[in-house]
Amino acid sequence: MFFCNDALHPHGNGLGADEWWKGAVVYQIYPRSFKDSNGDGFGDLEGIRSKLDYLQALGVDVLWLSPIYASPQDDNGYDIADYYDIDPMFGSLADLDELIAGLHSRGMRLVMDLVVNHTSAAHAWFTESRASKDGPKRDWYIWRPAREVEGLEPGAPGTEPANWGSAFSGSAWEWDEGSGEFFLHLFSRKQPDLNWENPEVRQAVYAFMNRWVDRGVDGFRMDVINLISKTYPLSDGPQGEGDLYGSGFAAVANGPRVHEFLHEMNEAVFASRSAQHVITVGETPGVTRDEAALFTDPARAEVDMVFQFEHVGLTDGPGGKFDPVPLDRVALKRNLADWQAALAPVTDGSGAVTGEEGWNSLYWDNHDQPRAVSRFGDDDPAWRERSAKTLASVLHLHRGTPYVYQGEELGQTNTVFGSIDDFRDLESVNHFHERVGVGDDPAAVLDGLRPNSRDNARTPVQWDASENAGFTTGTPWIDVAPGAAEVNAAAQVGVPGSVFEHYRALIDLRHRDDALALGTFRLLDADDAASWTILREHVAADGAREQLLLVASCSREDLETGEGSALRGRLAADGLDLGEWDDAERLLVASLPAAEAAGSGTGVPERLGGWDSVLLRRSL
Ligand code: TEU
Numbered sequence: 001m002f003f004c005n006d007a008l009h010p011h012g013n014g015l016g017a018d019e020w021w022k023g024a025v026v027y028q029i030y031p032r033s034f035k036d037s038n039g040d041g042f043g044d045l046e047g048i049r050s051k052l053d054y055l056q057a058l059g060v061d062v063l064w065l066s067p068i069y070a071s072p073q074d075d076n077g078y079d080i081a082d083y084y085d086i087d088p089m090f091g092s093l094a095d096l097d098e099l100i101a102g103l104h105s106r107g108m109r110l111v112m113d114l115v116v117n118h119t120s121a122a123h124a125w126f127t128e129s130r131a132s133k134d135g136p137k138r139d140w141y142i143w144r145p146a147r148e149v150e151g152l153e154p155g156a157p158g159t160e161p162a163n164w165g166s167a168f169s170g171s172a173w174e175w176d177e178g179s180g181e182f183f184l185h186l187f188s189r190k191q192p193d194l195n196w197e198n199p200e201v202r203q204a205v206y207a208f209m210n211r212w213v214d215r216g217v218d219g220f221r222m223d224v225i226n227l228i229s230k231t232y233p234l235s236d237g238p239q240g241e242g243d244l245y246g247s248g249f250a251a252v253a254n255g256p257r258v259h260e261f262l263h264e265m266n267e268a269v270f271a272s273r274s275a276q277h278v279i280t281v282g283e284t285p286g287v288t289r290d291e292a293a294l295f296t297d298p299a300r301a302e303v304d305m306v307f308q309f310e311h312v313g314l315t316d317g318p319g320g321k322f323d324p325v326p327l328d329r330v331a332l333k334r335n336l337a338d339w340q341a342a343l344a345p346v347t348d349g350s351g352a353v354t355g356e357e358g359w360n361s362l363y364w365d366n367h368d369q370p371r372a373v374s375r376f377g378d379d380d381p382a383w384r385e386r387s388a389k390t391l392a393s394v395l396h397l398h399r400g401t402p403y404v405y406q407g408e409e410l411g412q413t414n415t416v417f418g419s420i421d422d423f424r425d426l427e428s429v430n431h432f433h434e435r436v437g438v439g440d441d442p443a444a445v446l447d448g449l450r451p452n453s454r455d456n457a458r459t460p461v462q463w464d465a466s467e468n469a470g471f472t473t474g475t476p477w478i479d480v481a482p483g484a485a486e487v488n489a490a491a492q493v494g495v496p497g498s499v500f501e502h503y504r505a506l507i508d509l510r511h512r513d514d515a516l517a518l519g520t521f522r523l524l525d526a527d528d529a530a531s532w533t534i535l536r537e538h539v540a541a542d543g544a545r546e547q548l549l550l551v552a553s554c555s556r557e558d559l560e561t562g563e564g565s566a567l568r569g570r571l572a573a574d575g576l577d578l579g580e581w582d583d584a585e586r587l588l589v590a591s592l593p594a595a596e597a598a599g600s601g602t603g604v605p606e607r608l609g610g611w612d613s614v615l616l617r618r619s620l
Helices: 019-024 043-051 054-060 091-106 124-131 200-217 258-273 289-296 329-342 386-396 426-438 442-452 500-512 516-519 566-573 592-598
Strands: 025-027 062-065 082-086 109-114 173-176 181-184 219-222 279-283 305-307 354-355 401-405 520-525 530-541 545-553 585-589 613-619
Touching: 019 091, 019 516, 043 091, 054 289, 054 500, 062 219, 082 091, 082 200, 091 109, 091 200, 109 279, 173 200, 173 289, 258 279, 289 305, 289 329, 386 500, 386 545, 386 613, 500 516, 500 585, 500 592, 516 530, 516 545, 530 566, 585 592
Parallel strands: 025 062, 025 401, 062 109, 109 219, 219 279, 279 305
Antiparallel strands: 173 181, 520 530, 530 545, 545 613, 585 613
16 A cells, blocks of 8 residues: 555655655535534534544545634635634634544544635724724735825725726725725725735734644645735736726736745744645636746745646636636646646656656635536536546546545535525625626626536535435525435445545545556647546656556547547557557446446446546556
């Protein structure tokens, strides 16, 4: 066994104690939608604790919790009012301690969300900052006087310091009547941006990060961390014809000091704990591959990996995410492969990995994205399970750390929105009112929201077929998605052939198989939209060579793979002879229970049914 699931005490797995995270799978929990223990309709820490056996059965090594800190919940906790405390809706510090103990005793770890580009407007720092122009905390946030515009009162629309729109509609600047200046908020007006140029701000952040690590937290997922360094002066950005606001992106993303700040954070919080290795992932919207290579180069000591956004942006239309276009699967395959190439390991002449210059994170979905099976697979009941399993195989066959978002392991789908009243997310609700306010057809605005609203991911986890899917005994804060009677954990855990069991098998394989965890990556036949073929290879210290091959059908059509098939021809043109795999061991087949794959024969079947896939292994 190459990796053991006991990530806290790795024994004999070939990875150093400070590299454990390279063999790990992370599971993301959106606490308000995971499991409610007290019937108030919101998930909580005790609910999470009650499901640790489930998570251990799945085999994941790390839990990442979306924010559970004290918060007015304007953006569901991404607006933090006290970095040192837990919001009562989720429980208490004692509950967190119990959760950490429960995880550690199972060999699992905890990653907390770190939201420090902005605080809540209700944070004491901001209260003090806005109280007066010359108070000691004024400079902790980004304040600017009104722009002088003839005929307009300071503070009136049109006098904002720059033309930027916020991520959640409206201007990115909010007028503060009391102190007579605007403050910057890239997200909601209740999420003022911190001024990272001020060293006191940075030290205050490092101080509470250290407190959490001292408490037993094993890592951080850093919210929009590439926005912390702005490019000054803050001036107008490009504004497209018909756009209500300009874009501040160039001025706020990947600013000149972002690498310096992250390295400083690393020194202040992580460096002294290198033996335990605190795991870090930076959420970095708009990050380029070159920037990602800098963020994740271990020699630079910034973060372990970043979340990039290119593949989830492929369905954005000219008007953005709420103006979606159909998925171009070739672009998706190529994009993920380009990221693999950008963060590829260093290899020697034999193909053995000799060093790392970066690391990928792998995800199909999260709390901000639609459900994987609905967006990248086929959520029609006839294809849902098979495409969810094949998507899982495809993602986990890439090199990097896979993230499983709650419910993804069950094949949960997008939900159905009747009217605007069915949405909860401020992004969706604000967008609707802004567009309808400027005269757009409400039905068309709703159509744009449906596929990509963040609420798709935020419906409760479906535990069983009972009322409210076993999520709560009360009234859930957001409706359970239709289909929960069929798609739920009780119907899948331990049930051969289920989506859950497929995920379990994939995660287990990563823990045991060198090629899956660490092998080099190659995409074959890149330009075929109906299939996905991936080759992984690992050369061990003694020269032993192991290869994994995934061949997946990515449509409802059968995929012919036999002698003379078009696929065989294209793979041969790419240098891969499928015939050489005739004796290869079958590890996983999406249309079969995991335990039956090995007994189903060797090599690629002559034909794969729609959305079916086969994973093979051979030694050379
Ligand atoms: O998201 C930042 C981000 O860039 C998005 O994915 C965001 O949801 C999208 O731009 C909206 O279209 C992070 C969090 O993941 C998100 O939940 C928060 O709302 C946001 O930061 C602000 O903290």
